[in-house]
Amino acid sequence: MPAPLIVALAGGVGGAKLAEGLQAHLGARLTVVVNTADDCDRHGLRVMPDHDTVLYTLAGIEQAALGWGIEGDTHAVMNQLGVYGEPTWFSLGDRDLALHIARAAALRRGDRPTEACLAAQRALGLAARILPMTDSPVATAVETDDGWLEFQEYFVHRRQEPEVRGLRFDGLEAARPTPEVAAALEEATAIVIGPSNPLVSIGPILAVPRMRDRLAAARGRGVPVAAVSPIIGGRALKGPADRMLASLGHESSALGVARLYADLVDLFVLDDADAELAPEIEALGLRTLVTDTVMGDDASRARLAGAVLEALEPT
Numbered sequence: 001m002p003a004p005l006i007v008a009l010a011g012g013v014g015g016a017k018l019a020e021g022l023q024a025h026l027g028a029r030l031t032v033v034v035n036t037a038d039d040c041d042r043h044g045l046r047v048m049p050d051h052d053t054v055l056y057t058l059a060g061i062e063q064a065a066l067g068w069g070i071e072g073d074t075h076a077v078m079n080q081l082g083v084y085g086e087p088t089w090f091s092l093g094d095r096d097l098a099l100h101i102a103r104a105a106a107l108r109r110g111d112r113p114t115e116a117c118l119a120a121q122r123a124l125g126l127a128a129r130i131l132p133m134t135d136s137p138v139a140t141a142v143e144t145d146d147g148w149l150e151f152q153e154y155f156v157h158r159r160q161e162p163e164v165r166g167l168r169f170d171g172l173e174a175a176r177p178t179p180e181v182a183a184a185l186e187e188a189t190a191i192v193i194g195p196s197n198p199l200v201s202i203g204p205i206l207a208v209p210r211m212r213d214r215l216a217a218a219r220g221r222g223v224p225v226a227a228v229s230p231i232i233g234g235r236a237l238k239g240p241a242d243r244m245l246a247s248l249g250h251e252s253s254a255l256g257v258a259r260l261y262a263d264l265v266d267l268f269v270l271d272d273a274d275a276e277l278a279p280e281i282e283a284l285g286l287r288t289l290v291t292d293t294v295m296g297d298d299a300s301r302a303r304l305a306g307a308v309l310e311a312l313e314p315t
């Protein structure tokens with residue numbers, strides 16, 4: 001029995017919490033493939049919110065109350081940027097800015113985003129590895145009644161208030177999984193889709209050309225794939241996933257998410273609160289694991305991760 005090599009797909013906060021639980025069990029045997037379609041240029045620096053949220057969470061330094069940024073960070077630079085007339089609605093802490101400055105320097109030296117991100121992970125002493133889904137620029141655009149908005153303009157500046165009528169992932173056609181992502185999926189003994197937004201966090205990862213083929217090839221080799229519902233009792237614990245599912249014509253429920261992943265996964269993990277949906281999810285051809293999926297602290301992150309890993313072990 002080969003030692004487990006788990007690949008998790010994650011977006012922001014929810015996926016990062018499960019990734020931390022998985023890292024507690026797996027250490028260096030965990031690779032997290034993160035969405036890069038939320039990435040944006042701020043003040044001339046490349047910010048990678050989903051990578052950085054997972055990075056700080058796996059390093060144990062994330063802002064506990066918000067899930068992103070660094071706990072206890074200061075904002076002297078942001079305040080001074082405001083003095084110079086720079087926009088300050090996308091709030092970057094001083095220590096967070098150090099990552100963006102170091103990464104911008106690495107990119108200018110010709111490093112790929114993957115290489116720059118791996119260097120930051122080594123510097124913070126991470127056991128697990130985080131891989132951007134692609135090294136090509138991909139940007140989510142959100143269609144609203146006010147027209148198309150850049151993702152962070154929608155998510156942060158407009159506080160996710162506009163109803164989402166459509167999504168676009170600009171740059172996707174030219175994107176490919178990085179060699180590191182391709183190799184990780186080749187070597188994986190199991191794959192876990194984290195409880196992130198299925199449309200704008202997991203969706204872009206799955207939409208990278210060849211990514212679904214590589215996931216299907218892994219399943220064809222008998223590699224089990226699980227997905228953890230980001231929707232509990234019809235609601236997202238954080239973020240706009242519930243409203244976005246509804247406004248884009250899907251059911252905002254664990255069953256609605258299971259339908260999105262039905263052709264990709266073997267096991268669907270849903271919360272005790274949604275136990276009555278299990279039969280309909282199993283009717284899609286999926287195994288189900290009904291458990292407590294709320295990750296309020298490190299112990300509950302590790303517990304959920306352990307339950308998922310156990311359910312993925314070959315019977």
Ligand code: FO1
Pocket residue numbers: 011012013038047048049050052053068069089090091092096152155156
């Ligand atoms: N989210 C906010 O709601 N307000 C912010 O000012 C903000 C700043 C920010 C800075 C760096 C970073 O990595 C993430 C940040 N986020 C902020 C969260 C970010 O918009 C979301 O985590 C993702 O884009 C969605 O998953």
